[in-house]
Amino acid sequence: MKRQIQIALGILIVFISVALVFHSCKPKEVVKTEVAEAALATYVPPGDLDEFYLFYSGGHSGQIFVAGIPSMRHIATIPVFTPYPSTGYGFDKETKEMLGGYTWGDAHHPALSETNGDYDGRWLFINDNANNRIARIDLKDFKVKQILGPIPNLSGNHGSTFVTENTEYVTIATRFSVPIPKGTYVPVEEYAKRYHGIVALVEVDPNTGEMRMDEKHGFQVLMPPFNFDLGDAGKGPSRDWVFWTCYNSERATGILEITASQNDRDYIAAVNWKKAEEYLKAGKYKIISGVRVIDPKEAPGVVYLLPCAKSPHGVDVSPDGKWIVGSGKLQSITTVYNFEKMLKAIENKDFVGEEDGIPVLRYESVREAEVPVGLGPLHTQFDDKGYAYTSLFVESAIAKWKLGTWEVVDKIPIAYNIGHLCIPEGDTKHPAGKYLIALNKLSHGRHLPVGPSQPEASQLIDITGEKMRLLYDAFTEPEPHYAQAIRADKLKDKVIEVYQKGIDNKNPNAIWDEKDAKIVRKGNTVEVWMIAVRSRFQPWKIEVNQGDKVIIYLTNIEQTTDELHGFAICEYNINVVVDPGETKTIEFVANKPGVFPFYCTNFCSALHQEMQGYLLVKPRGGATAMK
Amino acid sequence: MNNLLEKWEKLQDTPLNLKSRIFTFIASLSVILTFLFPLWRMQFFATFYPDGLKLYIYSYKLEGGKTAGRDDLREINVLNHYIGMKPLSQSDFAEFTYLPFVFGALGLLTLRAVVLGKISTVIDLIVMYIYVGLFSLIDFYNKLYTYGHNLAPDAPIKVQPFTPPLFGKKLIAQFTVYSYPDLGSAGILLAIIFLGLALIFSGKEAKI
Secondary structure (H helix, E strand, O other): OHHHHHHHHHHHHHHHHHHHHHHOOOOOOOOOOOHHHHHHHHOOOOOOOOOEEEEEEOEOOOEEEEEEEOOOOEEEEEEOOOOEOOOOEOOOHHHHHHHOOOOOOOEOOOEEEEEOOEEEEEEEEEEEOOOOEEEEEEOOOOEEEEEEOOOOOOEEEOOOOOEOOOOOEEEEEEEEOEOOOOOOOOOHHHHHHHOEEEEEEEEEOOOOOOEEOOOOOOEEEEEOOOEEEEEEEOOHHHOOEEEEEEEOOOOOOOOHHHHOOOOOEEEEEEEEHHHHHHHHHOOOOEEEOOEEEEOHHHOOOOEEEEEEEOOEEEEEEOOOOOEEEEEEOOOOOEEEEEHHHHHHHHHOOOEEEEEOOEEEEOHHHHEEEEEOOOOOEEEEEEOOOOEEEEEEOOOOEEEEEEOOOOOEEEEEEOOOOEEEEEOOOOOOOOOOOOEEEEEEOOOOOOOOOOOOOOOEEEEEEEOOOOOOEEEEEEEEOOOOOOEEEEEHHHHOOOOOOOOOEOOOEOOOOOOOOHHHOEEEEEOOEEEEEEEEEOOEEEOOEEEEEOOOEEEEEEEEOOOOOOOOEEEEEOOOOEEEEEOOOOEEEEEEEOOOOEEEEEEOOOOOOOOHHHOEEEEEEEOOOOHHHHO | OHHHHHHHHHHHHOEOOHHHHHHHHHHHHHOOHHHHOOOEEEEEEEOOEEEEEEEEEOOOOEEEOEEOOEEHHHHHHHHHHHHOOOOOOHHHOOHHHHHHHHHHHHHHHHHHHHHHOEHHHHHHHHHHHHHHHHHHHHHHHHHHHHHHHOOOOOOOOOOOOOOOOOOEEEEEOOEEEEEEEOHHHHHHHHHHHHHHHHHHHHHHHHOO
């Protein structure tokens, strides 16, 4: 009897424990790494320099972030499309004019200039997806020298700025389609027929880097209203071509996540820019809004469409230029196209159809392999050993696979949801390999909590061995999309840290001596030639009348590195920073009467606090009118 | 033969002894678990959901795990829309209206057996519990099958139709899905075990 009760209780206890085990079943998959090895691999001792520069696009911050690899330390922010008081960008006349009144941009894909398919460390281009612009940064001083745009006819410059093999062109492809020219009104119901996408090439001056798109330079190609996404220029054998992916070959509107995901295949557009140049020479183009536009219907041989797995995102050309890798983001394979086969299919007119006069090539004829990389493949980069690395957003991982055998050899989980990835010089003819930077969309609490607005995560991965190895987590401001990295040796000795008088600074309004400081009135305009030097402004007093236009040419006459000076005027919303040897122009209307201190904002010296002066604005109608 | 039948009839009519009544009472209490805890739980793990998304299936409601503002049911529905799965919603489960009633009725009948019970009542109850348990399981499997096989044809991501796991672990796209019974189901199983014990105790005492 007692035994039976004991048995009953026994059963009960066993049962409850089993139930509790079920109840608390919590497997955990956390992305971790070998601490000591990783620490050694990423440690850059104080005073030592990183091996690579990394240029992150800043996304909707409109900036570029510069970091060092392998330390992943953020070194500098290059303001591009957004005013940035830290460096005074967007406050002086020159940069204000360059920004053209816009206070932000959406910076997606940086492209380092190339010579013979390798980075040459001259310029860095970056697109603005929102306002259809492209900026060029001179890597001599890491400053924006030109912002081109808003560029006519196009809307949503996303598939940009991938450069051609010798930086002949910077590329453009539109994420949105609109009626052309801009300003035309067409109901959205007529989207499929009367809206247009554009792919375009902006000409780059080989000496100055100046970008030009006008009636004589660069050109656009009128495309069906697909949503062009990403691109890459060919290299080696494919150097005359540029490739862009597109989704929404359905030409749909509305809820695109459904309506633009219906076709099993979308396209990669292959554009032969050499061929296009022939048509330009022959005058076979139209001028629309001041730029040359080629219509593929009237220019056969310029554009072909390669069918690609549904809603492709990235397209990347291998270092030897033979393979074109396109990733359908809703699939679990990435497709490798054979450039030679593509040429053959074109020669044989192996077409399966057309889109607005653009021939569609037969998939089976141009495809070399389908690599089973995993779920949600986006972008591919290459190393120096013949491997390709494809980011997998949905699976939150990177797949490593071999070019030629098309075998997936390794996979590493990523925290979390990787977008682009970057291998130093990994999109050039000679990738540096060694590291891979995963640019992740979500950081999900892998950092100290900072509130709901979270930073982006990037992870450094060692790719020297057979197995990929996670080394380091870094966090950036929102929101890097693509990044490129260049061997520091290619760049660091070319960078200047001081604008040398008469060599780097040829501004006619520069003055280099306190004696030359002066104030000149011409009617209602007051011009001030001012110097800044430790620890004074000269002149330190500017007297004007209310309503005067004031122009200050401010030269920092220091020739020592890191002797920056700021110049801020209280309550006038002005703050510029002049680097050693730099001249900037500050222009404003003195519409507020009274006395306004100005001072140096960028700490410069032991007597930095003393570096100040006064702007005195006499009220209209005399001093008593103040009351 | 007649003798056996007679004995069997006599056995059926044997009233429950005290111990069996106590066990029957415990069985009726076990049913309360079905109202307090989920019958089933599913967990979905992926690299970017290291803590897992949780889905609790009660006899009367569907509930997602809750962390801060995140409601896992909503989260699961957001993810499922990519493959065209119908959103999981309370109103699609007729079960939630009748299951609690059935469990309540079973509990009351069990309580009745504590007072009026004979061996035959206990046998009836065991059969009913097993029937309701199995029926619910098959019904649950059917639900899983239906959700996984009626995917919208215009879904952005086309996947092969599938059945989420009823019991155990299964890899579905980037998710590792775990599906196990929870304490609510334990209540039903406990009720059956205790009724079984009640049967053994009174049956042994009858010594027929």
